[in-house]
Amino acid sequence: MRKISKEELRHGTWFRKMMVVTVFLFIAMIAAGAAMQMAEWALSGGNGLAAWLVVFGIFAAAVAGCKAYWKPMVRYCRRKYLTVPVVSGLLDGKEIDRLLDGEVFETVVDLDRNWDVKESANWFRVADYYISKQLTMGMQLGNNVGVVNTGRETGELSLLGIDGTFLKVTLPTMIPRSGVEQIYHYIRSEGSIRTNWVWKIFECGEETRHPVLQRVFEEECRKFPSKTEAVLALGADAEELKEREIAALSYEEKEDVYRFQKEAMKLVRTVKIGNSKKNGFVEQYDRAYAFEICSKALKALIVKEPGKKERKFEIEDWPFLYMTQRVPEWYEILDEQGNVVFGKK
Numbered sequence: 001m002r003k004i005s006k007e008e009l010r011h012g013t014w015f016r017k018m019m020v021v022t023v024f025l026f027i028a029m030i031a032a033g034a035a036m037q038m039a040e041w042a043l044s045g046g047n048g049l050a051a052w053l054v055v056f057g058i059f060a061a062a063v064a065g066c067k068a069y070w071k072p073m074v075r076y077c078r079r080k081y082l083t084v085p086v087v088s089g090l091l092d093g094k095e096i097d098r099l100l101d102g103e104v105f106e107t108v109v110d111l112d113r114n115w116d117v118k119e120s121a122n123w124f125r126v127a128d129y130y131i132s133k134q135l136t137m138g139m140q141l142g143n144n145v146g147v148v149n150t151g152r153e154t155g156e157l158s159l160l161g162i163d164g165t166f167l168k169v170t171l172p173t174m175i176p177r178s179g180v181e182q183i184y185h186y187i188r189s190e191g192s193i194r195t196n197w198v199w200k201i202f203e204c205g206e207e208t209r210h211p212v213l214q215r216v217f218e219e220e221c222r223k224f225p226s227k228t229e230a231v232l233a234l235g236a237d238a239e240e241l242k243e244r245e246i247a248a249l250s251y252e253e254k255e256d257v258y259r260f261q262k263e264a265m266k267l268v269r270t271v272k273i274g275n276s277k278k279n280g281f282v283e284q285y286d287r288a289y290a291f292e293i294c295s296k297a298l299k300a301l302i303v304k305e306p307g308k309k310e311r312k313f314e315i316e317d318w319p320f321l322y323m324t325q326r327v328p329e330w331y332e333i334l335d336e337q338g339n340v341v342f343g344k345k
Helices: 003-011 013-044 049-078 093-100 177-190 198-204 211-221 227-236 239-247 251-262
Strands: 106-110 116-119 123-126 129-132 136-144 154-161 166-171 267-272 280-285 289-293 298-304 311-314 320-323 330-335 340-344
Touching: 013 049, 093 227, 106 177, 116 177, 129 136, 136 177, 211 227, 211 239, 251 320, 289 298, 289 330, 298 320
Parallel strands: none
Antiparallel strands: 106 116, 116 123, 123 129, 136 154, 154 166, 267 280, 280 289, 289 320, 298 311, 298 330, 330 340
């Protein structure tokens, strides 16, 4: 049996799906019962206006409930592997097993609340859920207050995939504030997952897609013979794609992404580019550099990070924001003629 299939059995995937369908059928039965009662009264001519209004209200509420519940139920039941959110929408079980093969997990955050956070070379495991470091752009933790009080307190994990997909899953228990900060601190320090601005899920609706990330991801997939091969390759290393996706975001979204990364770092000093505030700033952190280039006379940034090829960014929109993953070996900021205006060698 495949590893992922065993995890789904342990997670109780089929039972969870059956429970979701059962809730829908229960609401549908209430609507059907109310409709049958009204039909009987219509044929017999019995009961007064008050009874009609009560039963019609029950019928209308049940129909509205069915309508609201239908799409989320269908989406939930169509997900084949609930324990591998985001990735399960891109690969089948055989390919997911290939990505998980050989991964050894160690506990990095122990909340002592029936679940913890484990890490391997390419994955995080949060409670029962496997989160790919490379195929996940962002995550957000919260607590599920819910409209209906089920008597069970749960947490929520919202995810943003590199293909732009927004997704929410339920955690076994609520997460204390200290636990959220502890997990965020570790995620920021590790550096693969870039942001927690998955709050946009509440604006866009569940399981919608971020259009910019979706476009850049699809462009990347066209470079490979198939989407499956593209995802498998990105599952091993998607850092360059993530940088291109961030570069394509709006100024405000870039600020949010870089703010999340900066929160785990210590600011050493801020340097004015060319000794002029009008040109912008270089923020030098203990583990990375952040560039904000404001002058339209500055046209390019060249950066060489340890273990990476040098990268050249042509600047077309100002202010230009970029943050490295490590302290660069050197960088240069060029003007229109290609002359070095500012840099570090």
